[in-house]
Amino acid sequence: MTETSSGGTALRREPGRPLWEQLLEDLRLRLDADAFTHGFPGEHALVEEYGVSRHTVRQAVKVLRDEGLVVAGRGRPSRQAEPVEIAQRLGALYSLYESVRAMGLDQRSVVRSLGTRADGVVATRLGLEESTPLVYLERLRYAGDEPLALDRVWLPHSLAAPLLDADFTRGALYERYAELCGVVLTGGGERIQPILPTPAEHRLLGGSSTTAAFSIQRLGRAKRRPVEWRHTLVRGDRFALTTDFSRKDGYHLDLLGAPDRTDPRR
Amino acid sequence: MTETSSGGTALRREPGRPLWEQLLEDLRLRLDADAFTHGFPGEHALVEEYGVSRHTVRQAVKVLRDEGLVVAGRGRPSRQAEPVEIAQRLGALYSLYESVRAMGLDQRSVVRSLGTRADGVVATRLGLEESTPLVYLERLRYAGDEPLALDRVWLPHSLAAPLLDADFTRGALYERYAELCGVVLTGGGERIQPILPTPAEHRLLGGSSTTAAFSIQRLGRAKRRPVEWRHTLVRGDRFALTTDFSRKDGYHLDLLGAPDRTDPRR
DNA sequence: CAGTGGTCTAGACCACCGA
DNA sequence: CGGTGGTCTAGACCACTGC
Numbered sequence: 146m147t148e149t150s151s152g153g154t155a156l157r158r159e160p161g162r163p164l165w166e167q168l169l170e171d172l173r174l175r176l177d178a179d180a181f182t183h184g185f186p187g188e189h190a191l192v193e194e195y196g197v198s199r200h201t202v203r204q205a206v207k208v209l210r211d212e213g214l215v216v217a218g219r220g221r222p223s224r225q226a227e228p229v230e231i232a233q234r235l236g237a238l239y240s241l242y243e244s245v246r247a248m249g250l251d252q253r254s255v256v257r258s259l260g261t262r263a264d265g266v267v268a269t270r271l272g273l274e275e276s277t278p279l280v281y282l283e284r285l286r287y288a289g290d291e292p293l294a295l296d297r298v299w300l301p302h303s304l305a306a307p308l309l310d311a312d313f314t315r316g317a318l319y320e321r322y323a324e325l326c327g328v329v330l331t332g333g334g335e336r337i338q339p340i341l342p343t344p345a346e347h348r349l350l351g352g353s354s355t356t357a358a359f360s361i362q363r364l365g366r367a368k369r370r371p372v373e374w375r376h377t378l379v380r381g382d383r384f385a386l387t388t389d390f391s392r393k394d395g396y397h398l399d400l401l402g403a404p405d406r407t408d409p410r411r
Numbered sequence: 412m413t414e415t416s417s418g419g420t421a422l423r424r425e426p427g428r429p430l431w432e433q434l435l436e437d438l439r440l441r442l443d444a445d446a447f448t449h450g451f452p453g454e455h456a457l458v459e460e461y462g463v464s465r466h467t468v469r470q471a472v473k474v475l476r477d478e479g480l481v482v483a484g485r486g487r488p489s490r491q492a493e494p495v496e497i498a499q500r501l502g503a504l505y506s507l508y509e510s511v512r513a514m515g516l517d518q519r520s521v522v523r524s525l526g527t528r529a530d531g532v533v534a535t536r537l538g539l540e541e542s543t544p545l546v547y548l549e550r551l552r553y554a555g556d557e558p559l560a561l562d563r564v565w566l567p568h569s570l571a572a573p574l575l576d577a578d579f580t581r582g583a584l585y586e587r588y589a590e591l592c593g594v595v596l597t598g599g600g601e602r603i604q605p606i607l608p609t610p611a612e613h614r615l616l617g618g619s620s621t622t623a624a625f626s627i628q629r630l631g632r633a634k635r636r637p638v639e640w641r642h643t644l645v646r647g648d649r650f651a652l653t654t655d656f657s658r659k660d661g662y663h664l665d666l667l668g669a670p671d672r673t674d675p676r677r
Numbered sequence: 678c679a680g681t682g683g684t685c686t687a688g689a690c691c692a693c694c695g696a
Numbered sequence: 697c698g699g700t701g702g703t704c705t706a707g708a709c710c711a712c713t714g715c
Binding site for chain 1 (some may be wrong): 699
């Protein structure tokens with residue numbers, strides 16, 4: 146058993162370490178290696194391939210499905226999910242985009258800067274040499290006629306050079322990053338802090354000089370490799386992170402309807 | 412089968428509707444009716460009581476555990492979770508408390524105000540008449556020797572009067588609210604915005620006059636009824652909301668180790 | 678020690694989907 | 697139709713907890 150062709154590593158039955166965990170780990174490795182471009186194996190196939198019971202297979206695959214890496218449904222064979230959706234659908238930036246869209250407002254950007262530069266600090270955050278050239282994109286995002294956010298993105302020049310001629314007045318950096326450069330986000334993280342924008346930033350964003358802002362710093366990864374550093378400033382007087390304890394979907398960055406600072410929903 | 416004493420409704424085997432879903436529904440009814448105050452039944456007990464397989468039982472119970480309504484662990488019998496924990500375990504305030512605890516710092520508060528007052532705006536948010544008397548508690552929370560947060564709470568006087576003599580220098584408003592008043596939070600919501608504290612608030616919290624803060628507004632409910640309005644200011648230079656896209660547990664309010672403003676984790 | 682939940686097996690039938 | 701995932705059974709052994 147456990148001896149098959151396709152590429153699954155043999156599972157050693159150690160006590161203390163669940164079998165399904167080893168199976169999960171192995172599947173992750175194969176996903177990272179793009180071994181399933183022609184379709185993710187079915188559950189019965191995995192049962193045979195690894196020589197474990199179906200229950201064990203389902204326990205491992207469930208984790209991947211919960212993470213959105215694999216999609217499956219009754220009747221249809223399992224497929225590997227498009228990685229784009231994963232990273233794009235997460236984080237405060239996406240919920241910002243979504244909440245504005247939900248209000249029916251037009252979203253566009255004014256490109257304030259697009260070019261190549263070196264930045265030692267950002268390069269280090271991306272795990273690159275300090276002198277590594279980076280593509281820098283600075284946009285002021287609007288919803289309707291109002292400025293919403295100041296968005297600054299640094300990308301490795303070696304990957305993102307084709308973006309230097311692209312048009313960014315209408316959203317979706319990630320789409321172009323994928324189309325033109327073949328870079329697809331699969332992970333990363335965010336950090337949000339409250340800050341007081343500089344006078345220059347205040348002039349761009351609008352609002353009074355004592356209006357604070359969300360500072361959202363985001364590191365994007367493609368296959369564990371950092372491919373994006375982003376620093377976005379969002380007006381604090383028109384947006385809020387909200388959550389309802391009875392649901393479990395965490396915080397959303399929502400556009401505030403009326404100019405009040407009152408009630409958590411429901 | 413399926414005929415037992417304790418109170419479980421018989422499960423009808425309809426096709427199309429999963430058995431575990433019916434079981435879950437029945438368990439929820441019994442939870443709502445406080446039928447498990449002397450301990451939640453073990454899995455094997457449920458197998459016998461409902462006449463289904465253990466797998467089916469686990470599938471139903473898993474949902475309750477994910478929701479935090481039931482706690483279980485290897486070796487120990489299952490217990491119904493204290494409802495307090497549910498609401499307390501959620502939201503930025505709890506993750507603030509947890510992250511400070513994780514750093515091994517002592518958490519205490521200085522009570523700046525505790526008394527009865529009327530506040531039309533807050534009363535309205537609590538769904539009360541404007542003139543309704545409220546218990547007002549204002550505390551400055553410390554971690555170690557550093558001020559962390561300024562915490563202001565309004566509670567309906569009709570419920571919270573016994574708290575007027577309580578000692579709040581050491582955390583856990585909710586514990587006392589439950590002990591002394593029989594009020595246990597079961598739901599609610601939060602809203603987080605970045606703000607610039609007033610000079611008076613700055614003096615309390617410390618930090619420079621241009622340091623922004625998280626403004627956390629929280630409405631707490633017990634059985635749908637609003638029982639708490641809270642407004643907390645958290646220093647923005649020492650805390651951040653962070654998340655990792657590869658996990659799904661949403662944002663956490665974390666104490667920043669070093670005074671840097673750099674990388675989203677991993 | 679006995680009882681708990683965690684893991685795992687080897688089956689089975691079904692609802693659903695695409696060809 | 698055949699193959700998929702969804703559900704369910706009736707067992708089993710183990711690790712851990714508390715007495």
